[in-house]
Amino acid sequence: QERGGNNSFTHEALTLKYKLDNEFELLFVVGYQKILTLTYIDKFIDDIHMQFRDKYRNQLQQQGVMGLLNGSFDFSDDFRGLLRAAEERTKGKAPSVMKTFEQSDKSKKTVKSMIEVRGEKGKENKKNKKDAPVQDVPEKKMEGQLKAPATVAAGDANQNGLTQEEIIQRNREEFFRKRQGKDKKESSSKSPKPTKPKTRRVWPLDSNKTNAKDLDYSEKLVNGQSSTSANNGGDTSVDMNLCRGSMAGDLKAVDYESSEEQEEEEEEEEEEEVVQETSHTGVKKRGGFGGMFGMLKGLVGSKSLTPQDMQPVLEKMKDHLIAKNVAADITVQLCESVAKKLEGKVMGTFSTVTSTVKQALQDSLVQILQPKRRVDILRDIIEAQKQRRPFVITFCGVNGVGKSTNLAKITFWLMDNGFRVLIAACDTFRAGAVEQLRTHTRRLSTLHPPEEHNGQSMVQLFERGYGKDAAGIAMEAIAFARNQSFDVVLVDTAGRMQDNTPLMTALAKLIAINVPDLVLFVGEALVGNEAVDQLVKFNQALADHSMAEKPRLIDGIVLTKFDTIDDKVGAAISMTYITGQPIVFVGTGQTYNDLRSLNAKAVVSALMKA
Numbered sequence: 001q002e003r004g005g006n007n008s009f010t011h012e013a014l015t016l017k018y019k020l021d022n023e024f025e026l027l028f029v030v031g032y033q034k035i036l037t038l039t040y041i042d043k044f045i046d047d048i049h050m051q052f053r054d055k056y057r058n059q060l061q062q063q064g065v066m067g068l069l070n071g072s073f074d075f076s077d078d079f080r081g082l083l084r085a086a087e088e089r090t091k092g093k094a095p096s097v098m099k100t101f102e103q104s105d106k107s108k109k110t111v112k113s114m115i116e117v118r119g120e121k122g123k124e125n126k127k128n129k130k131d132a133p134v135q136d137v138p139e140k141k142m143e144g145q146l147k148a149p150a151t152v153a154a155g156d157a158n159q160n161g162l163t164q165e166e167i168i169q170r171n172r173e174e175f176f177r178k179r180q181g182k183d184k185k186e187s188s189s190k191s192p193k194p195t196k197p198k199t200r201r202v203w204p205l206d207s208n209k210t211n212a213k214d215l216d217y218s219e220k221l222v223n224g225q226s227s228t229s230a231n232n233g234g235d236t237s238v239d240m241n242l243c244r245g246s247m248a249g250d251l252k253a254v255d256y257e258s259s260e261e262q263e264e265e266e267e268e269e270e271e272e273e274v275v276q277e278t279s280h281t282g283v284k285k286r287g288g289f290g291g292m293f294g295m296l297k298g299l300v301g302s303k304s305l306t307p308q309d310m311q312p313v314l315e316k317m318k319d320h321l322i323a324k325n326v327a328a329d330i331t332v333q334l335c336e337s338v339a340k341k342l343e344g345k346v347m348g349t350f351s352t353v354t355s356t357v358k359q360a361l362q363d364s365l366v367q368i369l370q371p372k373r374r375v376d377i378l379r380d381i382i383e384a385q386k387q388r389r390p391f392v393i394t395f396c397g398v399n400g401v402g403k404s405t406n407l408a409k410i411t412f413w414l415m416d417n418g419f420r421v422l423i424a425a426c427d428t429f430r431a432g433a434v435e436q437l438r439t440h441t442r443r444l445s446t447l448h449p450p451e452e453h454n455g456q457s458m459v460q461l462f463e464r465g466y467g468k469d470a471a472g473i474a475m476e477a478i479a480f481a482r483n484q485s486f487d488v489v490l491v492d493t494a495g496r497m498q499d500n501t502p503l504m505t506a507l508a509k510l511i512a513i514n515v516p517d518l519v520l521f522v523g524e525a526l527v528g529n530e531a532v533d534q535l536v537k538f539n540q541a542l543a544d545h546s547m548a549e550k551p552r553l554i555d556g557i558v559l560t561k562f563d564t565i566d567d568k569v570g571a572a573i574s575m576t577y578i579t580g581q582p583i584v585f586v587g588t589g590q591t592y593n594d595l596r597s598l599n600a601k602a603v604v605s606a607l608m609k610a
């Protein structure tokens, strides 16, 4: 899953550690009980690696890995020998005693050696300084985590003299411009490609088929918002616009940019890079003039990649990803994992280090975003129906991220798919929370009135006012839904900060008692490093305060406000990387029908785009 920055992976009671040999495409894995603190593992796996390589080097070179594996070879004795030696080594080691200052290396250092000279180290400092803006929030307790910046968008705001709201507005406009396919490439100064002629856009007035109804945009989306403001009158608790559209079936994937445009852009980028040059026949394939120098600089031939080769490229990629709002420590881990994956790999004759690293990083990012577990809510609801019970989803997250709004959007989608939804108002904390849900429920039921559904209400609110125990209300709601044959219960919970222990304990209790089918974390796409902090702490709190032996953690993510970030889509990476869970829904505006699913490839393209 590309989350192996530290080359180890823990699953339940087991830990796996692995090492790659990219030259021969070998993977060495050791698995052991997590509770054993085996200090020799790293050295042991290194020893195994070396011995295996040395012993079978010739065979590997001549027959390749498959040749070796298909033939017969016996490594068991070597394995046992090395294991015994490793165990003996640790046994033989006396418990370490702290050195005195005189014994330490520091005491032997001359004053001169401690003075930093400009050069290598200076460079490192400079790099750190470059990263500094993302760490400018005072340190909190969490070890090893870089702390949140005011989001990148806010960083930009300072630079351009725009307020954060103006930036968000600008990004929203950009997002919808792209979604509506109005991103007119022709207007750019780059010359159009003769090989890929663009089909002429048919404007409504050109076409004979259009009629007056098609041209009436008054009911259609304008900049992502319906221009119809009916039913919005005087209601301040909900600033959603009504917009009914058929959402039946699986959700549409978030469409960042049309794939054609994306491909064109990728091609342009490659051309700039001079990736291919002379082939064996000496025929020039691509690259034009400036290519000669680029080629000499960039071509590594069939040399295998070293960390030194990759370091400058990875540094650039790190800065790039951070600028796209990926949490800083995740970019570090990602780049480390890419470096490990590529180290020793023999590059293709026509590739540059940059293109190789970029490709590997891109693959890793897609891998991260593609869920290892597929969440198919529609199918799961039908399964629950068969068991004559409602399917229960709990929503959690900090305040203001769009929990209630996106819960309403999900309700709309479920109703369009013919399911009856009970909304459980379990935010008994924030004034107005229940009223907000009531307004949504009322509006949603006008979109699917009982008259159209055999007199049955398709959506209903279950509420017990404020100040009561949320877990108890959720339980009552689920029982009510079962009796009244609702298909789905959506449990809204109070927004809480990840550091608020009493509220986090209450959430863990609600989840432990009611055992929902899905626990969705709602997070906004605007967050940078903060995303990691929120998710780590939510999961930690759920684990710590759960009464169950195997605690329920977050199983999926609702990524909101995706329309406000333009191409700074890094939060999607941070959130999936940290939880290992999929992004199930993406909210892209303030209408009921703007819910989307994630399109991993489109998000990664946006992320890699210069």
Ligand code: GDP
Residues within 6 Å of the ligand: 239, 240, 398, 399, 400, 401, 402, 403, 404, 405, 406, 495, 560, 561, 562, 563, 564, 587, 588, 589, 590
């Ligand atoms: P809660 O406190 O987490 O329940 O947040 P709300 O549902 O009250 O939403 C907070 C604000 O975010 C509201 O103004 C919503 O309209 C807005 N919002 C929610 N989702 C989106 C989204 O996907 N895009 C945009 N632009 N705004 C959103």
